[in-house]
Amino acid sequence: MTFLDKLENSWKSSKSLVCVGLDPDRSRIPEHLSKDADVIFSFNKAIIDATADLACAFKPQFAYYAGQNALGSLRKTITYLRQSYPDIPVILDVKRGDIGPTATMYAREAFDIYKADAVTVNPYMGGDTLRPFLEDASQGVFVLCRTSNPGSVDFQDLRVQGDGRRLFEIVAHKAASEWNHNRNVALVAGATFPEDLGCIRSIVGDMPLLVPGVGAQGGEVAAVLRQGLDSRKEGLIINSSRGILYAGRGTDFASRAREATILLRDEINSLR
Amino acid sequence: MTFLDKLENSWKSSKSLVCVGLDPDRSRIPEHLSKDADVIFSFNKAIIDATADLACAFKPQFAYYAGQNALGSLRKTITYLRQSYPDIPVILDVKRGDIGPTATMYAREAFDIYKADAVTVNPYMGGDTLRPFLEDASQGVFVLCRTSNPGSVDFQDLRVQGDGRRLFEIVAHKAASEWNHNRNVALVAGATFPEDLGCIRSIVGDMPLLVPGVGAQGGEVAAVLRQGLDSRKEGLIINSSRGILYAGRGTDFASRAREATILLRDEINSLR
Numbered sequence: 001m002t003f004l005d006k007l008e009n010s011w012k013s014s015k016s017l018v019c020v021g022l023d024p025d026r027s028r029i030p031e032h033l034s035k036d037a038d039v040i041f042s043f044n045k046a047i048i049d050a051t052a053d054l055a056c057a058f059k060p061q062f063a064y065y066a067g068q069n070a071l072g073s074l075r076k077t078i079t080y081l082r083q084s085y086p087d088i089p090v091i092l093d094v095k096r097g098d099i100g101p102t103a104t105m106y107a108r109e110a111f112d113i114y115k116a117d118a119v120t121v122n123p124y125m126g127g128d129t130l131r132p133f134l135e136d137a138s139q140g141v142f143v144l145c146r147t148s149n150p151g152s153v154d155f156q157d158l159r160v161q162g163d164g165r166r167l168f169e170i171v172a173h174k175a176a177s178e179w180n181h182n183r184n185v186a187l188v189a190g191a192t193f194p195e196d197l198g199c200i201r202s203i204v205g206d207m208p209l210l211v212p213g214v215g216a217q218g219g220e221v222a223a224v225l226r227q228g229l230d231s232r233k234e235g236l237i238i239n240s241s242r243g244i245l246y247a248g249r250g251t252d253f254a255s256r257a258r259e260a261t262i263l264l265r266d267e268i269n270s271l272r
Numbered sequence: 273m274t275f276l277d278k279l280e281n282s283w284k285s286s287k288s289l290v291c292v293g294l295d296p297d298r299s300r301i302p303e304h305l306s307k308d309a310d311v312i313f314s315f316n317k318a319i320i321d322a323t324a325d326l327a328c329a330f331k332p333q334f335a336y337y338a339g340q341n342a343l344g345s346l347r348k349t350i351t352y353l354r355q356s357y358p359d360i361p362v363i364l365d366v367k368r369g370d371i372g373p374t375a376t377m378y379a380r381e382a383f384d385i386y387k388a389d390a391v392t393v394n395p396y397m398g399g400d401t402l403r404p405f406l407e408d409a410s411q412g413v414f415v416l417c418r419t420s421n422p423g424s425v426d427f428q429d430l431r432v433q434g435d436g437r438r439l440f441e442i443v444a445h446k447a448a449s450e451w452n453h454n455r456n457v458a459l460v461a462g463a464t465f466p467e468d469l470g471c472i473r474s475i476v477g478d479m480p481l482l483v484p485g486v487g488a489q490g491g492e493v494a495a496v497l498r499q500g501l502d503s504r505k506e507g508l509i510i511n512s513s514r515g516i517l518y519a520g521r522g523t524d525f526a527s528r529a530r531e532a533t534i535l536l537r538d539e540i541n542s543l544r
């Protein structure tokens with residue numbers, strides 16, 4: 001099955017555009033889990049079980065595992081997702097970008113070692129550095145376009161000579177016109193710049209957009225939907241990490257995470 | 273000691289601008305090492321011991337460890353380098369770039385977990401995403417500027433409205449004027465575009481430049497030196513990976529690697 005088919009099936013069966021970001025920070029994991037052998041996996045598993053029927057995707061953020069010496073927990077988490085919820089796409093958020101032979105190694109990391117369905121990549125080094133990720137239609141590739149952080153204006157917002165397009169618009173154009181021959185390309189477009197999300201949508205048609213930045217980062221759901229929905233009122237993967245993971249800090253953290261996910265899903269669906 | 277001091281001391285004591293890239297590919301490691309418990313570490317250790325007196329730096333490429341399920345070998349390699357050759361800077365080539373709290377996790381990965389002296393980062397997401405890496409002057413930060421691959425023209429070469437500067441020039445300007453308050457910033461500028469290397473040098477003064485792309489990628493040493501040397505005839509970290517690692521394929525691979533490194537060092541020094 002192609003990645004796009006898997007994602008579209010997941011949107012339909014979950015009736016949700018919510019992606020649960022798995023960014024576990026050991027210092028914020030509820031106390032009562034601290035005696036578990038693999039605290040991070042225990043936390044993730046509880047979050048996953050509490051939200052899987054509400055989510056169109058899960059997105060583990062590589063940094064939280066790499067920076068806490070917990071790559072084994074990442075692997076266990078993805079294995080668990082694939083065994084227990086095989087129909088939900090797993091997007092490994094690792095933002096890779098490197099020259100050809102090196103990028104091939106990173107593609108192996110994402111797809112062979114971690115067995116993710118999709119990976120995030122950084123376009124700064126150019127189209128040839130994305131090629132090793134694009135070859136297999138069953139694997140999705142989310143290219144950074146307009147990111148949610150304030151500093152994204154530094155470069156992504158620069159206008160080029162000639163037609164005056166901004167850098168992120170040129171990335172979006174290339175994604176749609178040059179990189180998507182296997183229909184497995186998607187873009188990352190932050191909720192914090194909703195007009196730019198609309199601009200990207202007008203460039204890429206019904207290409208899926210991964211939207212970080214609602215909740216803790218301040219992006220507003222109504223504006224995201226107004227600007228970002230595709231022609232079928234789908235096309236968005238709206239990520240929430242901290243707003244779900246840390247909705248509760250006590251023994252009820254999983255049910256609080258579930259409530260937060262329902263709230264977000266319902267807010268989104270009421271505005272679709 | 274600051275990263276810059278460590279690097280400058282290393283340039284002086286090694287009398288070399290050569291950086292040995294540790295990109296071990298299991299399929300290219302000499303047969304006779306295949307019975308070792310940690311083939312990749314054995315290979316790296318032999319390369320390191322054969323070249324340490326000829327190199328101003330070592331640069332392990334994260335992808336080769338991540339993609340071959342060998343992050344333990346990466347850790348052993350850096351531990352070995354720090355114990356046996358503590359004066360030689362280790363640059364972890366991982367090209368990170370992510371929003372604030374996530375970037376903090378990546379800084380932990382590079383400096384606390386792997387104990388690298390410096391790390392490569394990708395500027396696409398903007399200056400705020402680099403901040404967690406810049407805080408400590410003992411840690412170096414190599415920002416991608418003009419990369420060595422053909423596709424680097426896709427975005428890095430775009431000219432912006434107004435003053436017509438190219439994107440990589442703007443990155444260089446920001447590196448020199450905004451990010452370098454701890455004097456720990458350096459740039460990545462490929463050998464394959466020597467005129468652009470000269471342009472970058474004119475923008476950043478004596479800032480160190482990491483130069484990949486000589487050898488296998490086709491960059492020429494003479495042009496690199498003409499364009500890239502700083503005012504003290506230093507300032508360059510000229511990386512070679514495949515040209516050194518695979519100079520020989522037999523039991524003499526380490527001495528062949530040593531010969532290749534001497535050749536490159538001497539070629540460079542004859543033109544300085």
